[in-house]
Each structure stands twice: as C-alpha cells, then as structure tokens.
Amino acid sequence: MQVDDVDRRILRQMLAAPDAARAELAERAGVTAASLWRRIERLREGGVIRGEEAVIDWRALGWAVEVSLRFTLEKAHPRAFDEFLEAARAVPEVIEIQTFLGLTDVRLNVIARDMAHYQEIYRARILTLPHIAEMDALMLISTLKDSEALPL
Incomplete structure (x- = not known):
C-alpha cells in the first residue's frame, strides 16, 4: 500500500494523541474531518492500521x-x-x-x-x-x- 506524507502526518498524530477525538486529529494533521475518515479507512483496509486498543498499565x-x-x-x-x-x-x-x-x-x-x-x-x-x-x-x-x- 502506498502511504503519502498526509497519511504519515495522520499516523504521527494518532500515535502522539491516541485518545484525541477525530475532529482534533483532523485539525492536528491539517486535513478535513471527512478526509481524515477516508484516509484512516484506507489505511485500515490496506493493513497499515490493524486496530485501536486500550493500553492498560x-x-x-x-x-x-x-x-x-x-x-x-x-x-x-x-x-x-x-x-x-x-x-x-x-x-x-x-x-x-x-x-x-x-x-x-x-x-x-x-x-x-x-x-x-x-x-x-x-x-x-x-x-x-x-x-x-x-x-x-x-x-x-x-x-x-x-x-x-x-x-x-
């Protein structure tokens, strides 16, 4: 799967703030909420994002x-x-x-x-x-x- 700079920005923001709301992630990544949603779905379908989970200490x-x-x-x-x-x-x-x-x-x-x-x-x-x-x-x-x- 091809991952571009915008995808990388989104992934960086997801890692930096995993509990952020989607609207906040979109703002932090510099994309619209609709674009964020489409890109996250494409990254999931492509196997780049395997899931989101609670990390329990x-x-x-x-x-x-x-x-x-x-x-x-x-x-x-x-x-x-x-x-x-x-x-x-x-x-x-x-x-x-x-x-x-x-x-x-x-x-x-x-x-x-x-x-x-x-x-x-x-x-x-x-x-x-x-x-x-x-x-x-x-x-x-x-x-x-x-x-x-x-x-x-």
Whole structure:
C-alpha cells in the first residue's frame, strides 16, 4: 500500500494523541474531518492500521514483577516447538511470547504480583512447560524506553 506524507502526518498524530477525538486529529494533521475518515479507512483496509486498543498499565493494577524467560527447546521431538507454544499460551501471566533464530528459541515475558507469586507461577506453570532443554531468566529492573512509535 502506498502511504503519502498526509497519511504519515495522520499516523504521527494518532500515535502522539491516541485518545484525541477525530475532529482534533483532523485539525492536528491539517486535513478535513471527512478526509481524515477516508484516509484512516484506507489505511485500515490496506493493513497499515490493524486496530485501536486500550493500553492498560498492568503495574497500576498491582502486578509489580516482570521476568523475561529465554528458552532453548529440545529438538528431538518433532512437535516440541508447537507443544511448548500451546502450553505457554495457556499461562495467564505470560503477557508476551516471541520466537527467535539462534541460541534462544522462545522468549516469554511473565508478570506477577510479587516475588512469592512469581515463585508460585515459576514452579507450577513455567517449569512444567514441555520440551525445555535450557532456560535463562532476566528480571526487569527498569524500563528506559517503551514506545511503539514509528519514525514516520
């Protein structure tokens, strides 16, 4: 899909003020409300805008611990990867799953209310995931940059 400078302006304004009313977005992007609506619809149909969502800060809801777990999986079992992912998706405290090429096969981000809760999740849900060959844990200390903004 072809994206022009006006589309980029609209996208920048949507990222800068995601809760702004459409009339305000149109004004900020320098287009009419009708033009904004048509362009947003075209960007949705073209797959550039996949959706608009509420971003909820899980920390504000009392989840204080985040751990990134890196896994290397057993390669002998033909369905090891699929079975691991299926089991990991079923763990409610897993908020992100990423797969990689290289030494690490899968990375899970896990949240917990506190360290005791994390220990419970780790023992009951993480260690029971199938086909784990190796695992490494990284505890999040601070987030220095957390942005999905694009250089538009």
